[in-house]
Amino acid sequence: MRRDKSVDEAIRFGVTLTPAFFVNGKLVSGAQPLEAFMGSSSASARAR
Numbered sequence: 001m002r003r004d005k006s007v008d009e010a011i012r013f014g015v016t017l018t019p020a021f022f023v024n025g026k027l028v029s030g031a032q033p034l035e036a037f038m039g040s041s042s043a044s045a046r047a048r
Contacts, residue, residue, distance in 0.1 A: 010020070014027055021028045021037070028036055 017030045019031065023037055
């Protein structure tokens with residue numbers, strides 16, 4: 001069985017679960033509450 005090109009790319013980036021999101025370069029994996037996304041973007045905004 002042949003794997004899809006996007007599957008190979010996901011593996012390279014460390015994605016092992018779905019859904020998977022990258023927020024400011026940080027992997028947020030699996031079902032997460034809104035706070036998981038807000039915390040990632042807020043921390044990044046403070047660092048600027």
